[in-house]
Amino acid sequence: MIKIVKRDQPSRAIFFFTPVLAIFLTLVAGGLIFFILGFKPFEALKFFFIVPIADKYGFSELLLKATPLCLIAIGLSFCFKSNNWNIGAEGQLTFGAIVSGGVALLFYEQEGFYILPTVILAGAIGGMLYASIPAILKTYFNTNEILVSLMLVYVSKLILDYLVVGPWSNPEGFNFPETRQFSDSAKLPLLFEGLRIHAGIFLALAAVVISWFVFYKTYLGFQMKVSGFSLKTAKYAGYKGKKMIILVFLISGACAGLAGVGEITGPIGQLHREISPDYGFTAIIVAFLGRLHPVGIIFASLVVAITYLGAETAQIFMQIPKYTGQVFQGMILFFLLASDYLLFFKIKFMGLKK
Amino acid sequence: MNTNLKISNVTKIYPGCVANDNVSLEFNSGKIYALLGENGAGKSTLVKILSGVIIPDEGKIYLNQNNLKLNSPLDAKKNDIGMVFQHFNLFETLSVFENLIIDSDEQRESLREKIDTIMKKYNFSIDLDIPVLNLSAGQKQKVEIIRCLIRSPKVLIMDEPTSVLTEQETSELFLSLKKFSEEGILIIYITHKLKEVMQLCDEVAVMRKGKLVSVSEIKNENIESLANKMVGQNLKTIKKKKVKTSSDQLIKITNLNFTSEDPFETNLMDINFSVNRGECLGIAGISGNGQSELFQVLSGEIISEKNSIEFNNNYIGDLNPQERREYLMAFSPEDRLEQAAIPQMKIFENVALNNFKSSNFFDNGLINENKIKEHSKKIISDFNVNTNNIELKSQFLSGGNLQKLIIGRELITSPDLLICFNPTWGLDVGAINYIHETLIKINEQNKSIILISTDTDELLKLSDKISVIHKGKLSKIMNAEEVTSEKLGILMGGAN
Numbered sequence: 051m052i053k054i055v056k057r058d059q060p061s062r063a064i065f066f067f068t069p070v071l072a073i074f075l076t077l078v079a080g081g082l083i084f085f086i087l088g089f090k091p092f093e094a095l096k097f098f099f100i101v102p103i104a105d106k107y108g109f110s111e112l113l114l115k116a117t118p119l120c121l122i123a124i125g126l127s128f129c130f131k132s133n134n135w136n137i138g139a140e141g142q143l144t145f146g147a148i149v150s151g152g153v154a155l156l157f158y159e160q161e162g163f164y165i166l167p168t169v170i171l172a173g174a175i176g177g178m179l180y181a182s183i184p185a186i187l188k189t190y191f192n193t194n195e196i197l198v199s200l201m202l203v204y205v206s207k208l209i210l211d212y213l214v215v216g217p218w219s220n221p222e223g224f225n226f227p228e229t230r231q232f233s234d235s236a237k238l239p240l241l242f243e244g245l246r247i248h249a250g251i252f253l254a255l256a257a258v259v260i261s262w263f264v265f266y267k268t269y270l271g272f273q274m275k276v277s278g279f280s281l282k283t284a285k286y287a288g289y290k291g292k293k294m295i296i297l298v299f300l301i302s303g304a305c306a307g308l309a310g311v312g313e314i315t316g317p318i319g320q321l322h323r324e325i326s327p328d329y330g331f332t333a334i335i336v337a338f339l340g341r342l343h344p345v346g347i348i349f350a351s352l353v354v355a356i357t358y359l360g361a362e363t364a365q366i367f368m369q370i371p372k373y374t375g376q377v378f379q380g381m382i383l384f385f386l387l388a389s390d391y392l393l394f395f396k397i398k399f400m401g402l403k404k
Numbered sequence: 405m406n407t408n409l410k411i412s413n414v415t416k417i418y419p420g421c422v423a424n425d426n427v428s429l430e431f432n433s434g435k436i437y438a439l440l441g442e443n444g445a446g447k448s449t450l451v452k453i454l455s456g457v458i459i460p461d462e463g464k465i466y467l468n469q470n471n472l473k474l475n476s477p478l479d480a481k482k483n484d485i486g487m488v489f490q491h492f493n494l495f496e497t498l499s500v501f502e503n504l505i506i507d508s509d510e511q512r513e514s515l516r517e518k519i520d521t522i523m524k525k526y527n528f529s530i531d532l533d534i535p536v537l538n539l540s541a542g543q544k545q546k547v548e549i550i551r552c553l554i555r556s557p558k559v560l561i562m563d564e565p566t567s568v569l570t571e572q573e574t575s576e577l578f579l580s581l582k583k584f585s586e587e588g589i590l591i592i593y594i595t596h597k598l599k600e601v602m603q604l605c606d607e608v609a610v611m612r613k614g615k616l617v618s619v620s621e622i623k624n625e626n627i628e629s630l631a632n633k634m635v636g637q638n639l640k641t642i643k644k645k646k647v648k649t650s651s652d653q654l655i656k657i658t659n660l661n662f663t664s665e666d667p668f669e670t671n672l673m674d675i676n677f678s679v680n681r682g683e684c685l686g687i688a689g690i691s692g693n694g695q696s697e698l699f700q701v702l703s704g705e706i707i708s709e710k711n712s713i714e715f716n717n718n719y720i721g722d723l724n725p726q727e728r729r730e731y732l733m734a735f736s737p738e739d740r741l742e743q744a745a746i747p748q749m750k751i752f753e754n755v756a757l758n759n760f761k762s763s764n765f766f767d768n769g770l771i772n773e774n775k776i777k778e779h780s781k782k783i784i785s786d787f788n789v790n791t792n793n794i795e796l797k798s799q800f801l802s803g804g805n806l807q808k809l810i811i812g813r814e815l816i817t818s819p820d821l822l823i824c825f826n827p828t829w830g831l832d833v834g835a836i837n838y839i840h841e842t843l844i845k846i847n848e849q850n851k852s853i854i855l856i857s858t859d860t861d862e863l864l865k866l867s868d869k870i871s872v873i874h875k876g877k878l879s880k881i882m883n884a885e886e887v888t889s890e891k892l893g894i895l896m897g898g899a900n
Contacts, residue, residue, distance in 0.1 A: 269766035272756065275749075282743045285705045286735065287757045288726025 053398045064392050069339050069346070072386035073353060079381055089368060097367050098360035098378075108359065110245035114316070115358045118143070118309035118326070120351035121254040122333035124261045125305025127342040128298040131265070132278035136299060138184060138199025139306040140330025142177040144206040146307020147314045148213065149176025151321040154236040154314075155218065155229060165235040170253075170311050177307020178300045180206065185299030189292040195299075203330070214321055228322035238315045250312030257305055262344040274298060306330060327358065328376075335383045354379060407433035407468060407558040407590045409454075414463030416449050423449040424460065425614040433558070433590040436581060438601040438622075440634055441611035442691050442858060447594050450611070451561055454592075455487040456480035467558065481507075486552030490564040491668075492544050496537040500547055503536055508554060515554070522553050526580055541667055542573030549580070559590045566600060567692075568667040578604050596634070596690055598627045598897040610634055631893035635690070635860050652681045654852050655821055660712040660721075662701055662876075670694035670876045672701065677871060677881055679821070684843070684853040686867030686884070690896050691858045694876035696738065699825040699856055703735040704728045716820065729760055734814035736824035740803065744810045747799035751791070751809065752780040754798050758813045779816070787812030788838065804835025811842060822846060823854045828862060840866060860889050874898045 080098070081091035103112050122139045129136040150173030157165045184198040211227070220230045238248040265271040277284040277294045284291045313325045336354050340346030361375025409431040416424040423446045431437050441447045452458040454465065456474035465472045472483050480487065494503050501516065508515055519532065528546050536544060545565060552560055562581070566574045581604065585591050593605060601608055601622065608625060610617045610633040617633050655678065662672040672694055679685045689695055700706040702713070704725040713721040715731055725735060737743045745754045756765050756776045765776050780794040787808045791801065798806060807827065814822060827843070828836040843853055843866055856873075857863050863870055870887050872879040872895035879895050 267770055269769045269771060272753075272766075272771055276746060276757065279746045279748060280742055282739070283746055283757065286703065286725055286737055286743050287759070288704070288724045288729070290724075 054395050055398050057394055057396055061393065061396075065341065066346075068389040068392060069341065069350070069386060071389045071392075072339070072382055075385040075389070076378060076381040079385070080378055083377070087370070089370075094364070094368060094370075098364050098374075099356055101367075102359035102363045103356065107245060110242065110247040111359055112352065112355050113247050113251055115355035116351040117251045117254045118312055118329045119333050119336045119354055120347055121250075121257050121309045121312070122302075122306050122330055123336040123340060123347045123351060124254070124257045124344060125302035126333055126337045127261065127340075127344070127347065128274065128301045130337055131342050132274050132294065132298050134185075134188075134295055134298055135196045136181065136184065136199050136302050137196055137334060138181070138201075138203050138330070139302065139333055140326065140328060141199065141203035141206040142180045142303045142306035143310040143313070143326055143330045144203070144210055145180035145310070146173040146177035146303075147310030147321065147325050148206070148210055149173060149179075150307070150311045151229065151232075151314050152218070154232040155321075157233055157236050158230055159233050161233060161235045163235070165233070166238070166315075169232075169236050169315060170308065173307045173311030174304040175307070177303040177305070177310065179303070181299040181303025181306070182296065185296045189295050210321070210325070211323060214323055218321065220320075229320045232315060232319045236315060237319050238312065240317070246317040248312070248316040250308075250316055253308050253312065257308075258344045258348060265344070270297075306333075309333075332379055335379055335386075339382060339386055354382065357382075407588065408466075409559055409590060410466040411450070411454070412464045412466065414450065414453060414460045414465070416453065416458060416460045422614045424453070424463075427463070427611075427614075427616045429609055429616065429619065431559075431590055431592060433588050434585065435606040436585050436591045436593060436604055438605035438608040439592060439594045439611065440596065440598070440601055440608055440630060442596055442634060445611040445634075446614040447611050448563065449614075451487070451563055451592075451594055454480065454485060454559075454561060456485075481555060484555065484558040485561065486555060486557035486559065487561045488545065488548045488552060488563065488565060490567060492548055494536045494544060494547060497535055499533050499535055500530055500539070501532040503547060504532075504551055504554065507551070510554075518554060519550060522550055526553075526583060528580075540573075541568040542570065542576070545569070545573075545577070557589060559592065560584060561592045561594070563594045564596075565593070566595070566597065574600075596692060598630050598634075598690075601630065602627060612636060627897035628890055628893045631690070631897045632890065635858065635893070635896070650681045650850070653678050654681050654683075654716060655679050655854075656714040657702075658712055658714070660701060660708055662697055662706060662708065664697065670697055672697050672876045675701075675878055677878060679852050679854060679869075681820070681852055682847055682850040683868045684847050684855055684866050685881070686863035686870040687854065687856045687873055687878070688860060688863050688870060688892050688896060689858065689873035693873050693896075695825065695856045695858070695873060697876070698873065699735075699737065699823065702823050702854065703733075703737070726759065729758065729817075729819075732817075732820040734758070734817065734819035734822045736807075736810055736814050736822065736827055738825040738829060740806050740810060741799075745798050745806060748797060750795050751784075751798050751801070752777050752794040754809070755780040755783060755794075755813050758817070760817060763817070783809065783812040783816050786816065787842070802835075804831045804838075807831060807835060807839060811839060815842070815846065818849075819851065821852045821854065823856070825856045826858060827855070828857075828859065836862075860892055863892075864889065872896055 077095060081095055084094035085091045102108050122143065126136060126139055150169045153172040154169045180202065183202060184195040187193040187198050188195045214227045214229055218229045220228055238250050240248050273289045274294055276287060277289060277291050281291050309329060314321055332354060336347060336350045340350035357375045357378040361372040364370045364374055365372040411427060411429045414424050414427045427450060439447045449458060453460045456477045456479045459475060465474060467483055474480050504519060505512065505515055530543050530546060536547065565577060569577060581591055595601060605622055607621055608630065609619045610630065612634065657675055657677050660672065660675040664671055670693060677685065701708055704723055707724065708721045710719045710722040715733065718731060720728055720731060741747050759765050763779065765772055777794055784791065784794065789808045789812065790805050801809065811827065828839050846853060855863065855866055864884065867884045869881050870884050871881045872892060874896060875898065
């Protein structure tokens with residue numbers, strides 16, 4: 051007989067084990083889906099998860115996709131750890147890209163060492179500005195940040211659409227919805243000849259280190275932690291709860307904005323309609339899969355980045371629509387939430403007794 | 405038709421607390437019954453059992469001799485038990501009529517007719533087509549009552565219905581309730597307000613700590629007798645040794661007011677008192693009369709006018725708790741698990757919540773873990789916290805040990821004034837004694853205490869002066885020797 055018993059305390063081992071379990075279950079379920087669709091499951095999974103990263107180019111692509119996911123998820127972890135549900139990172143990414151793209155266009159065909167830092171800074175500020183909207187509405191007008199941040203995603207996408215079709219569109223671009231190419235001084239340098247991986251990865255790694263330091267070593271991080279567990283306690287201790295809320299939104303907005311900068315000043319080098327394949331939403335999965343821990347987020351961003359690549363390979367070699375990637379992302383989150391049940395409950399196997 | 409509701413041997417146990425301990429009660433229609441008790445006495449649990457929200461561990465409910473199986477609120481509705489909760493369950497943006505039709509299966513037209521008849525009969529005047537958010541609290545409550553009346557209930561339960569009403573709305577409500585009762589609806593009225601019980605009800609059942617203490621007719625009771633039953637008889641009269649208190653004033657509160665936007669909080673009106681060095685001022689009262697608000701105003705969680713609080717010759721009314729700590733004040737809130745400490749954090753992290761500049765827990769914005777740990781070890785040994793592992797999450801400490809840790813954390817910096825709120829709530833006798841001894845020791849060191857407590861015994865044992873808070877107002881301050889628990893009972897009930 052099987053019995054489910056509540057744990058006295060959430061298990062530390064299980065806490066790190068459930069993400070692994072979730073990935074395993076995703077593979078099993080994915081294999082099953084491939085089987086039902088008429089593919090050989092193991093071969094299909096190989097195309098999905100191994101072939102795309104088997105060579106140097108593939109590995110570079112993996113890091114390229116993981117960079118924005120990691121950066122955004124690190125920012126989101128500040129919000130989520132303090133119970134602020136910012137799910138509009140995609141909008142903050144887009145707006146950050148718009149602002150930094152606008153600045154980059156100002157320097158069209160100009161050169162100078164100062165251009166790139168300005169463009170990067172503009173992206174971070176853009177993301178912060180956009181994240182400050184739900185933060186201020188939440189703290190001073192009691193609105194729900196989930197709704198506001200989500201709806202602002204669509205607003206930012208429409209603004210981007212308008213700009214690349216209208217005022218910012220390339221005059222020599224035959225009406226394609228895109229801007230001019232940024233000058234080389236406004237682009238993040240590529241790290242290796244022939245590969246697309248660019249210097250944006252250092253921004254992500256810096257974010258990992260800084261967030262670890264802030265969370266675990268500073269008074270500010272301690273205050274965020276306390277405010278996240280209980281606003282009543284934060285008030286009693288004398289912390290400024292409202293400022294803390296706005297601060298975590300600004301941090302996560304800045305990270306998303308930087309991810310946006312990476313997308314447009316990296317290999318692409320211009321603003322266009324589809325700057326992000328929903329990195330801002332997928333990063334929510336990454337943040338939770340990584341247990342909101344900086345190191346966990348690195349691994350999680352790599353795992354989830356594979357689903358983007360795998361989807362493309364699967365489309366090319368197996369004629370499966372690339373949206374299968376989203377199916378896998380959904381399954382990871384689904385199985386993660388389901389296996390989190392084990393954090394609080396354990397399954398007891400008992401003898402057949404009446 | 406006569407309605408008879410019988411509760412038979414109902415027991416409900418939560419981890420660490422018996423909410424209802426073998427409660428049996430019988431009600432008959434034609435009378436209004438009061439269920440009286442302090443917060444946490446178990447009346448809400450009992451009422452939730454009657455309305456199907458909670459399923460009891462043991463015991464049965466009979467309505468007109470039929471054993472009811474109340475597994476959900478729907479079952480209670482089907483069995484003609486109506487319930488108006490303290491917090492309204494209405495959709496603010498929908499119209500009154502839409503709110504009423506949601507859980508009804510009648511046709512729109514016939515329902516409207518029915519509502520009109522009900523409103524005419526009881527003299528309710530509410531526009532059915534305006535959104536609920538435009539209604540006053542009293543009107544919202546009427547909507548909830550109409551919602552029950554539509555189903556022509558046999559039993560109507562009102563949970564603390566007057567906590568959000570004005571005086572006038574309250575008397576209107578009482579008139580309606582009396583009318584319902586005359587028409588044969590059995591009314592159970594839950595409250596901790598003694599005056600209302602005397603005004604409205606015919607019979608009263610008093611609960612304390614999960615147990616039914618007494619059932620009696622109102623005509624045989626008065627406010628004092630009920631208050632004594634509610635808070636418990638004063639069994640021991642051990643007082644602390646009278647130490648010579650100085651006339652050196654430490655804290656003075658002048659014309660302090662607090663008006664809350666939250667209708668479930670109590671406004672504080674014109675609070676004035678002072679405490680001298682070495683003194684303990686006790687503040688008695690039935691819970692929910694403004695104690696929590698008073699604590700927050702004193703601790704700085706609620707900020708007031710600068711001049712309203714004078715501490716050690718500084719005006720500090722506009723400072724937050726952390727800033728007040730720098731002036732050597734310390735605070736021990738009522739809620740150990742949700743406010744004074746964070747159960748999911750380690751012991752030493754909880755110690756860092758009480759942070760002074762001079763304690764150097766945080767140097768230049770960085771956490772100085774060694775300093776905090778050193779300090780935590782001292783608290784644990786000085787205050788007998790039964791563990792030697794400061795890395796332990798504080799949820800694994802017993803209530804008594806957690807409270808010792810909190811009191812220790814607040815006292816180890818030797819503050820001039822400790823403000824504590826129900827410091828021994830829910831603790832076992834050993835821990836209570838330890839906390840009491842500690843508090844007495846503070847006074848002996850010429851430090852002061854403001855003790856806000858709902859435990860009359862505790863107040864009489866520890867205080868030098870006592871005042872009673874009722875509906876956000878403080879009574880005059882009395883010397884503890886002149887006070888008896890009977891006298892406190894009268895004041896707690898709101899009499900002068």
